[in-house]
Amino acid sequence: SAVISQKPSRDICQRGTSLTIQCQVDSQVTMMFWYRQQPGQSLTLIATANQGSEATYESGFVIDKFPISRPNLTFSTLTVSNMSPEDSSIYLCSVEARQGPSYEQYFGPGTRLTVT
Amino acid sequence: RKEVEQDPGPFNVPEGATVAFNCTYSNSASQSFFWYRQDCRKEPKLLMSVYSSGNEDGRFTAQLNRASQYISLLIRDSKLSDSATYLCVVTLTDSWGKLQFGAGTQVVVTP
Numbered sequence: 001s002a003v004i005s006q007k008p009s010r011d012i013c014q015r016g017t018s019l020t021i022q023c024q025v026d027s028q029v030t031m032m033f034w035y036r037q038q039p040g041q042s043l044t045l046i047a048t049a050n051q052g053s054e055a056t057y058e059s060g061f062v063i064d065k066f067p068i069s070r071p072n073l074t075f076s077t078l079t080v081s082n083m084s085p086e087d088s089s090i091y092l093c094s095v096e097a098r099q100g101p102s103y104e105q106y107f108g109p110g111t112r113l114t115v116t
Numbered sequence: 117r118k119e120v121e122q123d124p125g126p127f128n129v130p131e132g133a134t135v136a137f138n139c140t141y142s143n144s145a146s147q148s149f150f151w152y153r154q155d156c157r158k159e160p161k162l163l164m165s166v167y168s169s170g171n172e173d174g175r176f177t178a179q180l181n182r183a184s185q186y187i188s189l190l191i192r193d194s195k196l197s198d199s200a201t202y203l204c205v206v207t208l209t210d211s212w213g214k215l216q217f218g219a220g221t222q223v224v225v226t227p
Contacts, residue, residue, distance in 0.1 A: 033214075042120075042203065042217040043160065058214075092159055094215075105215060107159040 002027055002097040004108035012114045013083055020079045021111045023093030028073035031096035034066070037110070038089045046091075049076040083115045119143060120218035122204050127223045129194045136190040137221045139204030149180055149187050152203040154220065160203055163189075194225045 003026040013019050023032065032049040046066055047055040055068035069077045080087050093108040122139045129135040141149075149166035164171065166178040166187050177190040191198055204218035 042219040043215075044217075045214055048214070104162055107161070110159050 001099065001104070002029060002095050002106045004093060004095060004106060006091075006093055006108040006111050008111060009109065010112040010114075012116060015084050015115055017083055018079055018081045019083065019113060020077050021091055021093075023076045023078070023108055025074045025095050027097065029095040029097050030073070032070060032076045033094045033096075033105075034068065034076070034078045035092045035094060035107075036089045037092060043092065046078070049078075080113065083113075085115045087113065088115045089113055118218075119216045120204055120206055122218035122221045124219060125222040125224075127221065129191075129198075129223060129225050131194055131196060131225055131227055133194050134190065134192050135194060135223060136188060137202070137223075138186045138188045139218050139221075140184075140186045141204075141206045141216075142185070143206070143208065144182075144185060145208055146185075146206040148207045149178075150205040150215075151176075151178060151187075151189050152205055152217075154201045154203055156201075160217075163202070191223070194223075196225050196227065199223060199225045 005024045007022045034046040035043040037043045045058050046061045047057040049055050049068050049070040051070045065081055067079045090110045090112050092110045094105050096103050096105050120141050127135050151163040152160040153163045154160045164173050166180045170179045175192045179188045201220040201222045203220045205215050207215055
């Protein structure tokens, strides 16, 4: 299994500012992902963080708003730029790691963001 | 139409009873299926994968019906600790990669 930590665990930010969320994994993983879970809703994939290349964004998400870094196989950051109250959400990092003969996906504890 | 749909519940279940619920998916090309569990204010955790032949893990049984495009989860002998939101998850690819989540089914087990 993989152990994932995220920083910060929560934050309250003013609109127009930016917040960078860090995700650290205890082992090297190829696939890392960033999800968003808005209040009362399910998880939505924002992007796949690729090591050594640009992130791959899902429909509705753009690099200017959610720049992502992946400098190595154990670390990634997601920045929420020029925040508005609509960005209030839980942001979760996840990784795909080998578990025996198959792969399993593990989630970090999440970052709870409130934009005022 | 959502890719993955679930009855949000809540399903109120007496302790020791059995509860079952389904999840439908819209893309017939979906290849992998899972149930995740999410406790309040916590991250999702994998409960079990769902295989074509159906599979069981202790008190939990998962079934896949490709013809009707749904998966199910059955919990026997419910425990208070089973209270959670159960997320149905599908993926189009063999590797887990991009997961598509349902909105979740809330289960509340009562004494």
